[in-house]
Amino acid sequence: MFGILGWAASAAHGPGIFIQPPSSNHGSALSWSAVFGLQSFVGAQASGCLGQSDWTRYARTPKAALFGQLIAAPICICVTAICGTLITSAAATIYGKYLWNPFELLLTIQHESLSPGARAGTFFAGLGFLASQLALRIVLNCVSSGIDLAALCPEWMNIRRGSHRLSLIAIAICTWNYVTKPTTFITVLSGWRVFLSPMTGIICVAYRYNTGLNFRRFAAWVMGLWPLLPGFARAVQGVSAGNGWDHLYDIGYFYGFFVAVLVYWALHVAFPSERQTGGSPFVFSDRAMMLKPEGSRENSHGVDACSV
Template sequence: MESQEKQSRTQYWAKRLECPVDEDAGYHNTFWCNRDLIPIPPSRQTWTWQGYAGYWVIAGINTTAWTSGSSLLSLGLSVPQAMGVMVGVSLISALIAVLAGWPGSHQHLGFTVLCRASWGMRGGFWPVINRIMTAIIWLGIQMYWGGQAIKIILGAVIGPKFVFWRNTLPAGANVDTASLVSFFVFLVVFLPCLMVPPERLQMPFRVTFVMITLTMFGILGWAIGTNGGPGPLLHTPATAKGSALSWPALFGLQSIVGSQASGCLGQSDWTRYAKTPNAALFGQLVAAPIMICVTAVCGLLITSATAEIYGVYLWNPFELLLHVQQTSLTADCRAGTFFAGLGFLCSQLALCIVLNCVSAGMDLAALCPKWINIRRGGYFISIIAIAICPWQYVSKPSTFITVLSGWSVFLSPMTGIVVSDYFLVRRRNYHLGDLYTGNRSSAYYYWHGFNWRGFTAWIMGIWPTLPGFARSIQEVSNNNGWDHIYQITYFYGFFSALLIYWALHTFFPVPKQTGSSPFELAEHVQMLYSAEGDSQREVETIEAERLKVDV
């Protein structure tokens, strides 16, 4: 009797904790489906071209683009050569974003569901898990920099007592007291933001777009005006020639493109909210390349000018503002750093949501759709990102950062597979209902839920790059053949996986490989009810059992 009571209570709470379902919805929470995984209905297709332009301004003005000049100059390039590489980065990133985002804007499906077509209904969990792992680390790092923005703001408001707050933490903590306090203050600001659904984020993003743009150009004007010019860094010559320059330049190009890999891979997670099929194109083809290039140029100019002012090269904008406060705390300085910190705070809030929480939240929803949606997944990811103590990876660089930076070795073939599947294999059509059917009747069930073609293409896209990847981690590269393959890892992985996947589906086709069928919600519900039993009867039974237990 006691075991029956416990079982009844478990069933009751399992039902109560299921993800919300829209009123009069034609779908049902199952192992494959919930509100955030189905094709986005017209009522939630709210994003216009202005929203996507703001998205790419926020994604373009980040520390990766800001500090890219430092990375390229360290490889031996001159400033004009570095800027040429950044132009290439921006154009390639824009093109990949368009290709990866096209299924979202036209089929209103996210990357998580698209993987089921190319990897299989069960095999699709593999790329999802990969993306969750990278999102956890990058979210933690972005939250840490958000904490640094809070530290700048508090330093401007409180003054010397906070800026020079004595550190009470041991050296092994790799974080000071003020930074740790600021990190948790950022969490208090950030976590409530996850309550806002993606379709309602356009207005907050527009505000952030204005603030971060004004912040970047404000710092640029101050740096050049205070120094009386851009400084000598712009005249730095190249320190290498011939192949000693061309291979590092190519490596720099693909490395920075690879740093955008996760965002480009998950473009469909955002383009599926597009109000019109082409709403995202202006942001992807115009705003994205312009902002990536402009941010890199501004980073170079600001660093060059402030190097003459303070006598040290500070490529990271957060470190620059903190250094300014430690050098001078006049009223003008405090006001300037306050507004700059506020701009970067808004930017970090948006970046945490744009690049990590929404995509990773949907990935987690795919693992357990009945009980996890984007919002719950975002909170779950945030908790893990806090638990890993992200300041350990920022304050104390290690081999782990090298591994994380080279993660495009694994992500670039996944991007190639998604693009190949949609454009070349499926010819831009899907059997939508089959993407939510986890049995042999689905066109995407393949062999026990796994598509061996996708796994084969992915393995062929990564294995030649692994020796060079390992050698770069061990710092024993000597420019041999394996090293050169690794230096073009993103391009090799993308194109090799794309072509191999297409070839395998051409020579080993599957039933219903092409063609389309709509996601008929009424038929979907009927199918689910026949497979799972009458849902209403189940609810009534659970409620009756609960009443018995209470009595």
């Protein structure tokens, strides 16, 4: 990424056309665009926020994940976004078109620059992106989905098998079609926030359930989701015209988050549940004998020490 940024800034003799011209919007249009851009940026990281417990659960102490969450992740996210914007801006100055996709940019460099150095540079850049995508998909998709499937069907599934199932599903839904049209890809990617923002709000309030089900969570999620669906559908279809549904979608992440927080909190007040105390009466009594070593004895209270 830094190599491409250095090349782009050098070839364009600066940061490119994005930095020079003033804003084309004014007044309320500029305000709505700014809010939409802010919540789109936040919403794009929602899946990472929700899925981080797949890895923080293995932390040795409760504070072990704070450095990554408070410092490393925000810095990496912001630096990547800035570099992507500057590269796209410089590439537009060089080639006269917006190349937001790194792979399309590398292909354009190959077609326009026939020098051996340029082709070698695109090869190593593509190799770096390949390694990055493989690592990212394994970490964020394969392992996390494998953990979920193993939890749902532990008798038939483990993490490896769950990862294999997801890989087959990913091929079946033809995800590469998302990159054939930039506007559709960006809209769908940013639109995930309408589904994830209510989930994030619910987790921020509490994480409790009874007998494996919490109807309050479903109700809060639906209330934070359904008003955003019309605007999301209009954005995907490309017919947004700035009406009420469209503006509600423009603030979709913030709306879904706070509505889910309020509804979930209100439902817990109206229908309170027993608070978790840190202890659990659920005991694997039928598994305890399997772990009992030979010759073990019960203690003075009549409880096997190994089982405790």
